[in-house]
Amino acid sequence: MNGQKDTYILGMETSCDETAAAIVKNGREIVSNVVASQIDSHKRFGGVVPEIASRHHVKQMTAVLEETFEQADMDLEDVDAVAVTEGPGLVGALLVGVNAAKGLAFAKQKPLVGVHHIAGHIYANRFQSEFEFPLLALIVSGGHTELVLMHEHGEYELIGETRDDAAGEAYDKVARVLELPYPGGPQIDRLAGEGEESIAFPRAWLEEDSYDFSFSGLKSSVINTIHNASQRGESFSKEDIAASFQASVVDVLTAKTWKAAKAYQARQVIVAGGVAANGGLRRALTAKFEGSGIPLLIPPLKLCTDNAAMIAAAGFVYYEQGKRSGWDLNANPSLSLK
């Protein structure tokens, strides 16, 4: 950016249960990044309750914004544009962020840019390393399991997605049956490290040429195994079940990502989304791509989970491309990635 003015984007994200805001410089440098988690409020319900998440966002948003500007030691005048998650996600939760962003952008007469949540997850990696195209991204979270191919900035091609449950969703459901505390994903990851892969759970490969995923069969198989054992009064090892379940998920994710990376001659592979924090998945992918000549990027843990820095980073690209949202920007819970 020689001789050019720096560009600062304010990002806002409320698609699920994190109220987040961040300021990012030139799409690649985090100036400040604030995330107010609601995990404690949802713990007692065993999962995110959409209405309660929305109520929390309304209470937290302006305070989160204030802290974001304080940490950055910046003024609202200093940002060039406001980027906000417009979807996908929980509609009521998204609406809070979208309307807060519109209020701020209108008040300060700043450009407004709507961002796809998954584009944000992908761009979380740009804080580590510049993108090389074609780029393959595996997005795994409570709501998503997708393989996305990118030939250039801001352009996305969906090449595979889950046909039923997202990987993170399967984790949550299995964790619930194993009576593990919420959120269950990290618990299973921990138990898996202590157990043996002693049960052969199914792996859904689907059609030969498909990059799609399916985890509902695996989930049912795990749940049946647990139920049958308890009905027969047999004891079972939670650690072994966790290890076997996780092995099945990780096998499929790793194999399909590898196959797609080869087929599309990816010059970079990115892993994004909350499940990218999973130790088992990180190890398996790292081992698979090691020495392959294809660099594998996994963001640091705190950028894997939902945050607004990633929304600002993705929004920066749209902003540079001249894309703008109108004052009629709405939340779109089933927004597709284009």
Next chain:
Amino acid sequence: MNILAMDTSNQAMGVAVLKDGQPLGELSTNIKKNHSVRLMPAIDHLMREVNMTPTDLDKIVAAKGPGSYTGVRIGLMTAKSMAWSLGIPVTGVSSLEVLAWQGRFYDSYICPFFDARRGLVYTGLYRWKHGKLEAAAAERNIMMDDWLHELAATYQQVLFLGPDIQLHQERIRQRMGSKAFIPEVGTSHLANPVHLALAGQEKPADDTHALAPNYLRLAEAEAKWLQKQKDDTEND
């Protein structure tokens, strides 16, 4: 003193601009359409019409419910965010109170209400005294039957105002007889954004961060959870 007021708490959407207590403009619709899509364009349009920019504003006022959970959040979040961004005060006004302004020339009790489904209403009781609106009973989420029973036993003259008046007027007349006064269906039953601005003008500012919806009802999951805690303690 320039005030921008917004109400998306129920089906009617309203935006108004007030200058030194004088309404400069208002925009109201009463249609089933998405407030999230239409609120900011409405604000933008009205502010242009009255030749104002956001930096001209001195205060933001928003209807804080009761009403649609999502609708309330859209208006309140927009208001909070604008006020915080501009560094100006924000005031939340009860949506029932705004509706009670339609009865400002009525010399007795005023009962504004919004239908809350399954026989329930969000309601309260107000009275104008020396040009000021006073609450005569706390706002509540109650079965309309129980509420009418209470009103009939206690009050002689009550004005009923509500966008859902047609759903309830037969029952009101049955229960209250001549004690009930119901204006003809029309704008009297809809909250007016200029009234919201006027009501907010008189009130002190809220804490911008803390300003929260006036739902009068817990989220369903929370209510169930609290009930379960109560049951568990009683069964111990």
